[in-house]
Amino acid sequence: MTALAVETTGLSRRYGRRWALSDVSLGVAAGSVVMLAGRNGSGKSTLLRVLATALRPDHGNARVAGHDVRLERDLVRRKVALLGHHSFHYEALTARENLGVAASFLGRSNDESLLARVGLEARADDPVASFSAGMRKRLALARVLLQDAEVVLLDEPYGELDPPGFALLDRVISELRSRGATVIMATHLVERGRALCDRALMLEEGRLAWSGPAALMPAEAPGGSFVP
Amino acid sequence: MNPFVAALRKDLLLQWRTRSQLVAVFVFGASALLLFSFAIGPNAAALRQFAGGFLWLALLLASTLALADSFESEMAQHALEGLLLLPADPRALYYGKAVANLLQLSLLGAALVPVMVVLYDAGTARVPALLGIIVLGAAGLSAPGTLYAAMTAQLRARNTLLPLLLFPLVVPALLGAVKATSLLILGDPMGQLGAWTMLLVAFDAIYWSLCGLVFERVVED
Amino acid sequence: MNGAPAGVIQGGWEYVVAAYVASAVILLGYAFSVFWRYRRARSRRDAAV
Amino acid sequence: MGKGVWPFVMAGLGLALLAWGSTWGLAFAPRETYMGEVQRIMYVHVPTAWNAMLVLTFAFACALVSLLRGGWTWDARLEAAIEAGVVLSGLVCIQGSIWARPTWGVWWDWDPRLTTTAVLLFAFGGILALRQFVEDPVKRAVWSAVAVVIAYVDVPLVYFSVRWWNSLHQLQSTPETVSRAFHWPLRINAFGVLFLLVGLVELRARLAFLRREAESAPPPPGRMAEALGGAPPPYGGLSTGGER
Numbered sequence: 001m002t003a004l005a006v007e008t009t010g011l012s013r014r015y016g017r018r019w020a021l022s023d024v025s026l027g028v029a030a031g032s033v034v035m036l037a038g039r040n041g042s043g044k045s046t047l048l049r050v051l052a053t054a055l056r057p058d059h060g061n062a063r064v065a066g067h068d069v070r071l072e073r074d075l076v077r078r079k080v081a082l083l084g085h086h087s088f089h090y091e092a093l094t095a096r097e098n099l100g101v102a103a104s105f106l107g108r109s110n111d112e113s114l115l116a117r118v119g120l121e122a123r124a125d126d127p128v129a130s131f132s133a134g135m136r137k138r139l140a141l142a143r144v145l146l147q148d149a150e151v152v153l154l155d156e157p158y159g160e161l162d163p164p165g166f167a168l169l170d171r172v173i174s175e176l177r178s179r180g181a182t183v184i185m186a187t188h189l190v191e192r193g194r195a196l197c198d199r200a201l202m203l204e205e206g207r208l209a210w211s212g213p214a215a216l217m218p219a220e221a222p223g224g225s226f227v228p
Numbered sequence: 229m230n231p232f233v234a235a236l237r238k239d240l241l242l243q244w245r246t247r248s249q250l251v252a253v254f255v256f257g258a259s260a261l262l263l264f265s266f267a268i269g270p271n272a273a274a275l276r277q278f279a280g281g282f283l284w285l286a287l288l289l290a291s292t293l294a295l296a297d298s299f300e301s302e303m304a305q306h307a308l309e310g311l312l313l314l315p316a317d318p319r320a321l322y323y324g325k326a327v328a329n330l331l332q333l334s335l336l337g338a339a340l341v342p343v344m345v346v347l348y349d350a351g352t353a354r355v356p357a358l359l360g361i362i363v364l365g366a367a368g369l370s371a372p373g374t375l376y377a378a379m380t381a382q383l384r385a386r387n388t389l390l391p392l393l394l395f396p397l398v399v400p401a402l403l404g405a406v407k408a409t410s411l412l413i414l415g416d417p418m419g420q421l422g423a424w425t426m427l428l429v430a431f432d433a434i435y436w437s438l439c440g441l442v443f444e445r446v447v448e449d
Numbered sequence: 450m451n452g453a454p455a456g457v458i459q460g461g462w463e464y465v466v467a468a469y470v471a472s473a474v475i476l477l478g479y480a481f482s483v484f485w486r487y488r489r490a491r492s493r494r495d496a497a498v
Numbered sequence: 499m500g501k502g503v504w505p506f507v508m509a510g511l512g513l514a515l516l517a518w519g520s521t522w523g524l525a526f527a528p529r530e531t532y533m534g535e536v537q538r539i540m541y542v543h544v545p546t547a548w549n550a551m552l553v554l555t556f557a558f559a560c561a562l563v564s565l566l567r568g569g570w571t572w573d574a575r576l577e578a579a580i581e582a583g584v585v586l587s588g589l590v591c592i593q594g595s596i597w598a599r600p601t602w603g604v605w606w607d608w609d610p611r612l613t614t615t616a617v618l619l620f621a622f623g624g625i626l627a628l629r630q631f632v633e634d635p636v637k638r639a640v641w642s643a644v645a646v647v648i649a650y651v652d653v654p655l656v657y658f659s660v661r662w663w664n665s666l667h668q669l670q671s672t673p674e675t676v677s678r679a680f681h682w683p684l685r686i687n688a689f690g691v692l693f694l695l696v697g698l699v700e701l702r703a704r705l706a707f708l709r710r711e712a713e714s715a716p717p718p719p720g721r722m723a724e725a726l727g728g729a730p731p732p733y734g735g736l737s738t739g740g741e742r
Binding site: 372375376379382383384385388389392393395396397399400403404407423424427430431434435438439442445446449 | 565617618620621623624625627628631632636637640641644645647648649651652655656658659660662663
């Protein structure tokens with residue numbers, strides 16, 4: 001049985017007069033690791049944010065983990081974790097406190113081992129305002145792990161990370177895979193995506209331009225450089 | 229943990245960490261009181277008469293700064309959105325923030341009272357009653373103020389729009405608080421304090437329930 | 450004075466005229482502004498279609 | 499046309515009624531015993547005030563429907579009602595202060611009705627400004643509806659607080675029109691403003707709807723679909739890793 005963890009039909013979203021996402025229909029099998037490719041501004045982040053219910057779709061719909069993103073927002077949210085461009089942190093609080101805030105809303109105890117896992121134990125009690133971009137990314141990753149979600153959406157997770165961070169993220173993704181979670185990862189790192197992911201989706205100007213096995217993914221969209 | 233308690237804890241922790249901002253807001257309010265006194269000049273009776281009004285004007289002006297600050301940290305890294313996606317109950321987030329803002333504004337108001345007493349020679353023997361009025365008035369500012377700050381924090385023109393939306397709305401709360409404070413300072417021969425307190429209570433009851441109801445519509449996309 | 454009872458307001462036509470002129474200017478001005486904006490939006494929509 | 503012209507007819511009728519009622523009030527209605535000529539301001543002031551309150555109430559209703567049911571029609575009506583409400587309450591304040599000057603010797607008397615109107619003018623003017631600054635049409639609709647509900651609920655609180663507050667200084671009664679002779683111009687003008695208002699609000703709502711239509715039009719056919727000669731795009735409806 002191949003249940004779909006993510007299923008979208010005609011999904012569209014606009015910012016002002018520009019369509020960031022238009023008429024995207026796709027399905028992602030539960031338990032698969034999918035790469036989301038596309039140039040800057042092709043709609044990758046918008047797609048992930050719509051799937052995470054951070055943005056409402058303007059047209060079309062999506063089901064994530066079996067629930068409707070419009071009508072069953074809270075049920076979707078219980079099963080989805082998003083690592084986005086914004087790290088969702090309070091600058092004035094420490095790393096430990098930030099995780100504690102998230103844990104208190106999740107009704108969980110603060111898992112201290114997560115900070116060690118992402119390599120932040122030495123700076124756990126420093127305010128996030130003093131963190132570098134890479135450290136913020138690590139903290140955001142710890143928060144995603146805390147959520148223990150069925151569907152994990154990673155928006156350029158490798159950005160700003162150092163080489164040990166790359167290795168950490170590779171490990172995390174393979175652990176998520178072995179746990180049976182579905183991962184959709186937007187990234188520009190084609191080689192890494194081909195190696196880590198099962199399937200790939202490519203967006204071009206808000207539309208789905210290519211989909212298939214990650215190993216066969218072209219470096220550019222098929223109609224990549226067409227200019228009318 | 230109860231989501232409201234979690235939200236309140238988070239907001240109190242945030243306010244504790246940014247307490248230097250609160251000190252700055254207090255200095256702003258105190259200097260507003262000082263400047264207002266120049267509008268009257270060295271006339272002891274007039275100063276006493278207007279002390280209550282100026283106290284609340286100073287608190288109102290300072291409150292727009294404090295309310296906007298309280299959403300600054302939520303918006304910087306989209307922390308509020310992150311909590312909503314967990315998911316956290318938006319009503320709990322609203323009431324946590326509104327109660328934290330109420331405490332902060334009450335503290336600010338209480339701290340401005342000695343400044344008023346010194347500058348305007350406007351003391352009162354009924355200190356607990358005055359503190360009660362300050363809490364009720366601060367509640368009237370914080371309930372709609374928290375809602376509108378959540379709205380305007382997402383906009384470019386936030387600094388203009390928050391007072392533009394908030395000031396006309398809080399007229400009844402302000403009138404009630406000013407009158408009650410003045411009655412406490414100047415004496416209340418006709419026993420009107422109760423009516424003004426009731427007005428404040430009614431305003432607070434309406435807006436604390438209504439704003440909690442609509443907050444979700446304001447913060448969700 | 451013309452023997453009118455105390456408290457009666459004498460004259461005041463200038464205020465009456467001012468009030469009616471202000472009302473006419475604002476109501477007519479707003480009406481024209483709505484007509485004009487509506488016409489323009491219509492023609493722009495028709496041009497786009 | 500047919501269905502489309504009624505707001506113009508309505509507004510025209512309103513203006514005609516206003517001309518009739520005002521002429522009656524200015525030239526033919528008897529002089530009021532105490533207020534003298536100044537009382538004639540009432541023939542235009544009171545109808546404006548009634549209708550200002552009416553259109554703000556309509557805005558409140560639109561805001562409720564817009565919040566509960568959604569839809570651009572009600573948002574368009576809300577936008578129209580807020581704008582018309584701001585114009586009318588602004589006019590009420592101007593007329594009120596022109597009235598106050600000869601009557602009480604000051605430009606502004608803290609009459610509870612007039613002061614409430616002034617507070618509403620600022621509250622709804624702020625909401626109109628808010629609408630200018632929100633680019634996302636859905637957020638604009640929701641936020642302004644929320645703000646209208648919140649501001650409208652404030653009306654009785656403002657009215658009673660100003661009344662109590664003012665009663666300490668002086669008790670000022672606004673003169674009532676007594677005799678039947680005073681009623682007719684008042685009624686005619688009230689319907690005049692009402693008809694004009696209905697026509698203008700409908701036109702303004704249509705204007706807002708036209709703008710919304712431009713803002714929420716479906717996406718133009720994608721460049722890629724054109725490049726492929728309009729054939730069903732091969733990438734549409736693809737599944738990844740699952741069978742559909």
